Amino acid sequence: MIRSPLKHISACTLAAAMSLTTFAATAEETLTVVSWGGAYGAAQKNHMIDPFQKETGVKVLFEDYSGGVAEMKAQVESGKIQWDVVDLEVIDLERACSEGLLEVFPHDTLPDGVDGTPAAKDFIPEALSNECAVGNIVWSVVYAYNKDTIGKTPATSIGDFFDTAKIPGKRALRKRPQVNMEWALMADGVAPADVYKVLATPEGQQRAFDKLGTIKDDIVWFDSWSQAPQLLNDGGAVLVQSANGRFYDAIRQEGKPFVIVWAGHVYDLDAWGVLKGSENKELAFKFIAYATQSKPLAGMSDVAYGPTRKSSTPMMDPAAAPHLPTAHLDTGLQAGSAFWADYGESLGEKFNEWLLK
Amino acid sequence: MSALSSTEASQAASAQRKKSLRAFLFVVPLLAFIMLTFIAPIGSMLWRSVNHPTVAELIPQTLTELQRWDGKTTPDPQTFGVFATELQALAKQRLSGKLAEEFNRAYAGMSSVVKSTARKVRSLSPEELNSQGAEILLNANPKWSRPALWFAIQRAGQPYTYDYYLTALDLEVNLEQGIQVREDTQIYLQLYGKTLYMALQITLLCALLGYPLAYYLSVLPKNRANLLLVLVLLPFWTSLLVRTTAWIALLQTNGIINSSLLSIGVINQPIEMLYTSFATVIAMTHILLPFMILPLYSVMRGIDTSYMRAAMSLGAKPLPAFARIYFPMTLPGLSAGALLVFIISVGYYITPALVGGTDGQMISNIIAFHMQSSNNWELAAALGSLLLGLILLLYWLYDRFVGASNIKLG
Numbered sequence: 001m002i003r004s005p006l007k008h009i010s011a012c013t014l015a016a017a018m019s020l021t022t023f024a025a026t027a028e029e030t031l032t033v034v035s036w037g038g039a040y041g042a043a044q045k046n047h048m049i050d051p052f053q054k055e056t057g058v059k060v061l062f063e064d065y066s067g068g069v070a071e072m073k074a075q076v077e078s079g080k081i082q083w084d085v086v087d088l089e090v091i092d093l094e095r096a097c098s099e100g101l102l103e104v105f106p107h108d109t110l111p112d113g114v115d116g117t118p119a120a121k122d123f124i125p126e127a128l129s130n131e132c133a134v135g136n137i138v139w140s141v142v143y144a145y146n147k148d149t150i151g152k153t154p155a156t157s158i159g160d161f162f163d164t165a166k167i168p169g170k171r172a173l174r175k176r177p178q179v180n181m182e183w184a185l186m187a188d189g190v191a192p193a194d195v196y197k198v199l200a201t202p203e204g205q206q207r208a209f210d211k212l213g214t215i216k217d218d219i220v221w222f223d224s225w226s227q228a229p230q231l232l233n234d235g236g237a238v239l240v241q242s243a244n245g246r247f248y249d250a251i252r253q254e255g256k257p258f259v260i261v262w263a264g265h266v267y268d269l270d271a272w273g274v275l276k277g278s279e280n281k282e283l284a285f286k287f288i289a290y291a292t293q294s295k296p297l298a299g300m301s302d303v304a305y306g307p308t309r310k311s312s313t314p315m316m317d318p319a320a321a322p323h324l325p326t327a328h329l330d331t332g333l334q335a336g337s338a339f340w341a342d343y344g345e346s347l348g349e350k351f352n353e354w355l356l357k
Numbered sequence: 358m359s360a361l362s363s364t365e366a367s368q369a370a371s372a373q374r375k376k377s378l379r380a381f382l383f384v385v386p387l388l389a390f391i392m393l394t395f396i397a398p399i400g401s402m403l404w405r406s407v408n409h410p411t412v413a414e415l416i417p418q419t420l421t422e423l424q425r426w427d428g429k430t431t432p433d434p435q436t437f438g439v440f441a442t443e444l445q446a447l448a449k450q451r452l453s454g455k456l457a458e459e460f461n462r463a464y465a466g467m468s469s470v471v472k473s474t475a476r477k478v479r480s481l482s483p484e485e486l487n488s489q490g491a492e493i494l495l496n497a498n499p500k501w502s503r504p505a506l507w508f509a510i511q512r513a514g515q516p517y518t519y520d521y522y523l524t525a526l527d528l529e530v531n532l533e534q535g536i537q538v539r540e541d542t543q544i545y546l547q548l549y550g551k552t553l554y555m556a557l558q559i560t561l562l563c564a565l566l567g568y569p570l571a572y573y574l575s576v577l578p579k580n581r582a583n584l585l586l587v588l589v590l591l592p593f594w595t596s597l598l599v600r601t602t603a604w605i606a607l608l609q610t611n612g613i614i615n616s617s618l619l620s621i622g623v624i625n626q627p628i629e630m631l632y633t634s635f636a637t638v639i640a641m642t643h644i645l646l647p648f649m650i651l652p653l654y655s656v657m658r659g660i661d662t663s664y665m666r667a668a669m670s671l672g673a674k675p676l677p678a679f680a681r682i683y684f685p686m687t688l689p690g691l692s693a694g695a696l697l698v699f700i701i702s703v704g705y706y707i708t709p710a711l712v713g714g715t716d717g718q719m720i721s722n723i724i725a726f727h728m729q730s731s732n733n734w735e736l737a738a739a740l741g742s743l744l745l746g747l748i749l750l751l752y753w754l755y756d757r758f759v760g761a762s763n764i765k766l767g
Binding site for chain 1 (some may be wrong): 451452453454455457458462463464466467468469470488512532541542543544547548551583609610611631711714716718723726728729730732733734
């Protein structure tokens with residue numbers, strides 16, 4: 001008596017589950033692409049996702065995440081792959097690729113640049129240096145101030161960020177050791193070329209923490225880049241760190257009186273990779289090859305992120321050119337992804353310890 | 358009264374069995390649901406904190422070789438040869454990155470060393486690796502000669518380990534196999550202490566705010582009390598994130614509180630309230646207050662007012678009457694509320710993450726750090742199970758001294 005309804009229920013679930021799998025089997029041409037959302041995501045949708053859908057008829061599910069490899073690790077370890085293509089920061093990419101969370105990407109399948117340059121020469125070398133991915137943008141961590149609240153002396157150097165006598169007020173930094181340690185050393189007089197060498201030594205790490213300690217009481221910490229323009233806007237801090245595109249978007253779209261300081265910026269790449277075990281591997285490769293052509297990459301200048309192909313430069317909006325990280329490489333430092341693969345965890349712990357002191 | 362015949366007895370027993378089987382079948386879906394979605398994942402996560410066979414699976418022969426090692430000097434050339442061979446095999450299978458990650462966790466700075474060495478050994482012949490393994494490795498990077506590194510590798514190679522628990526308690530094993538306080542960083546004990554302290558503050562605040570309110574509600578006529586209870590529950594039904602961000606709007610430097618205090622001239626400069634432990638305590642007290650009020654209210658509702666009247670008519674002053682008659686009767690509700698608030702706040706994550714800044718962080722935030730950024734799920738699991746153990750211990754203490762049967766939720 002009791003059994004039959006239960007049997008009925010389980011039959012129902014089974015039927016439902018089966019219909020789900022059949023649905024998945026018929027809708028083969030669906031691709032899940034994951035990126036960072038916000039203005040950057042909108043630019044990717046405009047220049048990469050939508051044209052790809054239109055040309056190939058593939059349905060793309062475009063989702064957001066906030067970085068880190070935890071979700072990818074969980075999917076690959078459980079064998080239930082939900083994401084196909086992911087936009088990764090290089091720091092995460094190093095780790096995801098070496099831990100076997102990503103497929104190896106066939107770089108020789110990338111199309112030539114629009115001017116006919118072979119892909120291998122068209123891409124900047126860093127964009128193809130990882131075997132699991134293709135570089136997508138060059139972006140930068142910078143700081144900015146608000147013209148209305150800065151006072152008489154504007155900030156111009158990385159040293160100013162640590163100089164509360166010259167520019168009084170709060171500073172906002174993302175709560176992590178990355179970039180902040182580099183900035184501290186550069187402000188303390190270490191040449192950009194030596195930053196990672198110094199930071200690999202216990203004395204160098206102490207030096208960076210000591211320098212950060214000089215402004216510790218003046219730092220407001222945040223957890224996501226999206227919080228940063230808000231802090232600058234409502235006066236929560238005078239000098240605020242963020243990705244350059246976040247500030248550029250606030251300046252261009254909302255007309256905020258923000259000024260970006262390029263001195264000592266730390267630039268890095270974002271790259272497209274394919275999750276290991278993706279059922280749509282070939283399609284995912286096809287998408288990446290499509291999205292990293294000259295024209296879609298040129299479109300990333302909408303949010304002031306530089307293209308990874310040289311052939312994209314002439315196709316960009318010339319007005320955006322001075323705001324791209326690629327226009328300021330001489331004053332910047334390339335983020336050391338190998339260094340952070342080595343010291344990310346131990347410095348992360350030390351950083352947390354320092355915060356609690 | 359005649360005794361049941363044996364057939365009647367067996368009929369009764371079988372009816373009883375059927376009944377309990379039926380009852381069991383009714384709970385089977387729930388049981389399966391809890392097993393699948395709660396116990397199994399948590400169990401497997403906790404299992405990670407003691408079982409980590411990755412290194413043992415990647416370099417089994419090297420670990421066997423290391424058993425001969427005295428633990429004080431550089432291992433012998435044969436060990437290096439075996440390791441170089443295994444490293445080459447891993448490099449060819451694209452697994453050297455995994456080994457790099459594991460070594461780096463055991464000994465910071467090794468990730469790049471393993472990767473660059475793996476690139477170097479990839480193209481060498483097996484004979485070269487076997488005979489010149491030591492030279493090749495030491496030429497690739499002098500770090501390979503360090504005994505401390507090999508000691509760390511040896512420890513990481515144990516499939517069953519309590520090392521993550523040691524780390525979670527700010528301890529480590531030194532070269533002489535003794536347990537000592539970690540030299541590098543010590544944060545976890547401090548964070549546990551802080552978490553408990555903040556949970557205690559939140560619980561006390563909730564009790565101080567909730568007790569008078571629950572009392573007031575309990576003496577109101579039922580329909581008015583119900584209306585006011587809805588007001589208590591209203592924020593409870595609002596999204597947690599909305600309530601937390603509302604606190605951000607209130608507490609920030611140019612927020613409502615600061616600007617009103619400035620405009621009436623109480624302060625000259627905005628007070629830093631957001632991103633402090635103060636913000637965490639205030640926001641969490643607000644969020645957890647209903648958990649205190651509801652059990653208190655339902656217990657107070659059940660207390661007959663004639664007790665207080667009797668005490669007063671027998672000559673007790675209001676305060677002693679409250680302290681000796683009324684208050685002890687509300688203790689079941691108070692302890693239920695306190696226990697709920699305390700346990701929830703010990704493991705709370707999202708509010709401290711959003712409003713806590715640096716000094717308002719709790720142990721849950723560092724667990725999230727190890728899950729999301731540092732990718733050290735084993736350590737996160739150890740920290741999590743210590744937290745679970747801590748709560749169980751507190752519950753046991755509570756049961757010992759107050760008595761769990763005393764709790765009344767409604």
